[in-house]
Amino acid sequence: MEPLDIRNVHLLENELLRREAENRRYLLSLGNRELLFNYLMEAGKISIPYLPDDILGGWESPTCQLRGHFLGHWLSAAAWQIYETGDAELKAKSDAIIRELDECQQNNGGQWVGPIPEKYLDLIARGKQVWAPQYTLHKLFMGLIDQNRLAGNELALKIADRFADWFDAWSAKFTREQFDDILDVETGGMLEVWADLLDLTGEEKYRRLLKRYYRGRLFEPLLRGEDPLTNMHANTTIPEILGCARAWEVTGEQKWLDITKAYWKCAVDDRGTFATGGQTQGEIWTPKNKLKARLGDKNQEHCTVYNMIRLADFLFRCEGDPKYLHYIEQNFHNGVEAQTYWQGDPQNGHPGKGLLTYFLPLKAGMHKTWAGERDSFFCCHGTMVQANAALARGLYYQESGSLCVAQYADSDAEFFVDGETKVTLQLRRDAMNGSWQKSSVNNVANSIAAVQSAPDNRPDYEKFDLKFTMKTSADFRLLLRVPKWIQAPASIYLNGSLIAKTEDTAKLFPIDRTWQDGDIVTVLFPIGLRFVPLPDDPQTGAFCYGPDVLAGITDVERVLTLEQDDPTAELSPDTERQWGTFLTRFRTETQDPGINFIPLKEIGYQNYQVYFRVKKPKHETEKGKE
The missing domain is CATH 2.60.40 (Immunoglobulin-like)
Structure with missing residues (x-):
């Protein structure tokens, strides 16, 4: 199956349209010079004695080793929007940025076009600590490829192809073992880049790069059915597997597909997920089906949500199994919608908007921490703009007949x-x-x-x-x-x-x-209420209504003492309807004080609790034994 071309899908869902509009506004709000600042500095095109006030902060700061990564995400998100709607304003802005990148590449000698120095990669090769240079450079490659493939910019492909020449020459200097040591530090999504460029150009150098970037120390244990993922950083490995998936699509070599399926089995099928569909605490995979000890303040990094949705889409196209579509629904409702572009009523002196929460805390009494529009630029800042671009993706799939x-x-x-x-x-x-x-306001027929x-x-x-x-x-x-x-x-x-x-x-x-x-x-x-227990503690679980995980609004951890065996009997509808809309609102029946529940995606700045320990009633036989 293949997704139905989004140019043939007219999206009408109000919440999704709002998100697309907010995303477009945000993309256009960032100036070209701001987005390109680190590229221009690296290419010697600007020199200033002090940092200007309008410079982007956080991970885009010139003092951060990941500087410049966001532009790649920006180019990808803009490309999808251009493809979906033909957006002329975003097209003109994208084309202007790509022309500037071309000039930067020429200033750097015709190949290098990164926002960081080449020596970062040499330092990695020498065993020195540098923060994820291939991750940063992969994002630029990704943006250039998407601008070519989706927005029709031919110059973008030329820039990427020339940049790849640098990687071809650099990676040729190392033995297999030396390069495996480099890959063990980090690889970003370079495998996917080489597969995409092989598909677009057919050039032999990309087959060489695919072979060099084969990370046997991760892939071989997966193929043997082992678990190399527990306590391993999640979002450094997911892009590698997306690269395997793309390599299979382009080359047809079975090993790439086998690795991809083995990864899903190890990461999802055998490991289990939170009720939200997401995983991880502190950016690492939890032990298999041992989630209770990992309920924390740094659950479910948004990057993992977005990239695993991409992986689920690929596997659905391969296998046609709806379990991947269920996974996408669960993660979109309780990940993308819960962690980006929140809009609601102003709360406790806070505004009625929230841009991005890097993590989604699942520890009781925590709250979402919202990033600013110009002072954060975490990795999840980038996947935020990609996840909310062209939201008609994945609604429909088609195959012959x-x-x-x-x-x-x-x-x-x-x-x-x-x-x-x-x-x-x-x-x-x-x-x-x-x-x-x-x-x-009664301005409609009633x-x-x-x-x-x-x-x-x-x-x-x-x-x-x-x-x-x-x-x-x-x-x-x-x-x-x-x-x-x-x-x-x-x-x-x-x-x-x-x-x-x-x-x-x-x-x-x-x-x-x-x-x-x-x-x-x-x-x-x-549809109705469900109590979804943790795999390692049936007495602790989350309440769900349809695809939505519910959050109880509370500043402190609460334990629910039940009068019935079924935990869902403790909740009853609350504020069920407002004007012309049925609301998803519940309250506890017997707790003192009571707890109000709303969908996790509607939580803004309140403290909340997702997982509740329940104490079920003691029956007469149990009391007699005591």
Whole structure:
């Protein structure tokens, strides 16, 4: 399967559109000179006796060894936005930046174009401590490649190709063992770069670089079924595996795919995840299924969320297994949405916005720490702008004779059957609220009708309507992802008639049919509260509602003493509806004081708790034994 081209998907989901707009605003708010400052300094194009006030701070500061990494992320995010919408303003800005990079490369002698000195890599080779130079340079390569592939900038490819000549000559100086020592320090995502450039140019030097950057000390244990990941830095290895995935796509060599699958098995299937879908504490992989001791203030680095979503997308395209789509949904709701571009009501003197939280704390009583727009520029700052660009990616996939609905968001999608018949799919969430009134301003139709109060409480199912429009009938298979979080069998209707009920979330549900203009498929997904325990402590868990993890608002750790065996019976709806919207709000029934729960992605500046230890009631037989 391949993702449906996002230029054929018209996104209509309000929250996703808001995020895209915020992301675009932020990309445009950063000046060209600010983004290029470290490149211009390294190329000798500017010389100043002091740092100007408008310089970018944090990891972009000229005093940081990672300086310049963000520009690569910026170019990639802008490229996706240009590809999706043809954004002329971002295109002009990107082209101007790339022309400046070309001049920097010429000033540096025609090959090097990094924002850091070449000697950083030589220092690594000599065993000296330098902070991740290949990580920094990989980001620039990535941005240039995306600008070429997605935005059509030919100069970007020329710059990347000339820069690769430097790496080809440099890496040739070392024996296999010496270069393995270098790779053990860090490699960034250079494997993916060489695979991309091999695909774009066909040049033999990229096959040499793929071979040199093969990290046998990590890959071979994975292939043997061992666990080299426990307590290992996560986001230095995920990009390497993304490189293996891309190398398989370009070369077809089976070993690359075998490594990729072995990594997923070791990192996810055998290791387990938090209820959010994410992993890690302090940027390292936890021990397998031992998460309790790793609930901390530095869980779920955003970079790992974004890069593992990319890996899940690749594996779904290879295998067609919806477990990867479930993983993406879980991580997007409780990672990307929970950690970037938060918007809500002002809280405790704080603004109603938050840009980025590098980590997502899961230790009780913690809070999110939001980064500034010009003073942080962590690695996650870069994946933030990439994750929120072109959010129609991954909603639909297509292969010969079939269309897969992977994620459910309001959208229109156009696709062709047999390369001829054009079909338009309109996917809409039924809010089932009976009103469009979104605020206290009564500026919309609010006529009296039966639908206004039906249903009277928040429905216990999610409903989506899929309507097909076409000029002639078309034969194809519709594949529907049935979410992993359903509470009962999903109901699937065709033109108002029930055609199936299914609890099977391990397969995509198929509908084979000669489709007619106006056909409507309706799906009902039963939704409700779930208590998701830690794998190593069944008495400690998180509350979830559908794909959303809930957070209890509390300054201190709380233990829940239950009156019933089922922990979800302790929570009841709270502030269920506001104007024309059903809200996801809950409160405890018997705790003193009570605790209010809202989706983790809606937490702004409050202190909160995700994982709760529960004390279940003692039954009469147990009391008698005592």
